[in-house]
Amino acid sequence: MKRSAAEIIREYGPFPGVDGVHGVSYDGRHVWFATDGRLNALDPESGKTERSLDVTADAGTAFDGRHLFQIAEDRIQKIDPQTGTVLNTIPAPGSGNSGLAWAEGTLWVGQHRDRKIHQIDPETGAILRTIESNRFVTGVTWSHGELWHGTWENDESELRHVDPQTGTVLERLDMPAGTGVSGLEADGGDRFYCGGGKSGVLRAVRRPR
Numbered sequence: 249m250k251r252s253a254a255e256i257i258r259e260y261g262p263f264p265g266v267d268g269v270h271g272v273s274y275d276g277r278h279v280w281f282a283t284d285g286r287l288n289a290l291d292p293e294s295g296k297t298e299r300s301l302d303v304t305a306d307a308g309t310a311f312d313g314r315h316l317f318q319i320a321e322d323r324i325q326k327i328d329p330q331t332g333t334v335l336n337t338i339p340a341p342g343s344g345n346s347g348l349a350w351a352e353g354t355l356w357v358g359q360h361r362d363r364k365i366h367q368i369d370p371e372t373g374a375i376l377r378t379i380e381s382n383r384f385v386t387g388v389t390w391s392h393g394e395l396w397h398g399t400w401e402n403d404e405s406e407l408r409h410v411d412p413q414t415g416t417v418l419e420r421l422d423m424p425a426g427t428g429v430s431g432l433e434a435d436g437g438d439r440f441y442c443g444g445g446k447s448g449v450l451r452a453v454r455r456p457r
Contacts, residue, residue, distance in 0.1 A: 254407060254421040255454040257439065260295050262448035263288070269443035269450055271309030271319065271348055272387065272431035275329065279441050281431065281450055282309045282318060287327070290450065292441075301332035308348025308388065308431060310355060317355060317370070319345050324355065324373065338373035341366045347388030347397060347432060358385035358397055365397060365415075379415040383408070387432025387442065391455060398429035398442060405429040407440060407453065421453065 261269070263283075271282035278289040278298065282305035288297050307319035316327040319340055326336040340357065347358030347365075354376060357366045365388055367377040379395075386405070387398030395412040399405055405428050409419035423429060423442075431443030440453040 249417055250419040250456075252421060252456070254423045256424070256451050257454050258292075258295075258452040259444075260290060260292075260450040260452075261444075263297060266448045268430070268446045268448060270305060270307050270431055272433040272441050272443050272450065273309040273311045273316065273348075274433045274435045274441060275311045275316075276436075279433070279435075279450065280309055280311065280316060280329075281441075281443060282307070287316065287318060287332075289329075292435075292439075292452065301327065301329070303327060303332055303334065307346050308358065309433075310348040310350040312350045312370070317348060317350065319348055319357070324348070324357075326370075338368075338371070341368055341373065341375050346384075346386050346430075349388040349390055349433075351390035351395075356388050356390070356395070358388040360384050360386060365395075379410065379412065381408075381410070381415055386429050389432045389434045389440070391434030391436070391440070396432065396434065396440070398432040400428045400430065400445070407432065407442070419456065421456070423453075427451075 304320035346360040383399040407421040428445035430445040
């Protein structure tokens with residue numbers, strides 16, 4: 249297993265009126281981050297929040313190329329990113345859902361205290377596969393065919409590259425002490441975007457080559 253210190257490239261925020269950052273996603277242009285009652289579209293170059301959608305948004309966020317998906321308590325909402333209209337909802341797999349990602353035509357849902365990642369059917373919510381972790385799961389993303397998840401436990405947090413079949417940890421990026429991870433997304437290039445929990449900050453972290 250490879251282990252190294254996470255390289256934080258940039259910090260965004262704190263943002264006015266934002267008490268905490270939950271889910272994080274990326275649509276190719278904007279970084280979307282969930283706050284209580286809003287989904288916000290951030291331009292990662294200028295650092296400006298360009299618009300917001302009024303939707304329940306208390307955990308993970310994902311983007312499938314056309315639609316946003318957002319965990320809202322015990323359900324997952326499919327949202328039109330232009331209007332904020334909720335197009336469909338499916339049940340979330342149990343309680344304590346945290347991270348959310350889109351890959352392989354399915355959704356991947358992190359469960360915080362249960363320390364699991366579920367692959368689910370985006371139409372029905374049926375669980376297709378479950379991966380166990382030995383740490384709290386606070387964010388989930390796919391990057392270049394690799395499954396990564398965030399952890400945050402006892403004031404220690406990291407980004408983990410794990411085997412999607414077994415959950416075996418292949419690589420760890422240690423975040424600085426006292427830095428939380430609440431939501432995780434890869435931009436398809438050399439960056440991860442990480443929510444900073446109650447700090448109200450969003451961080452860009454360099455993805456290892």
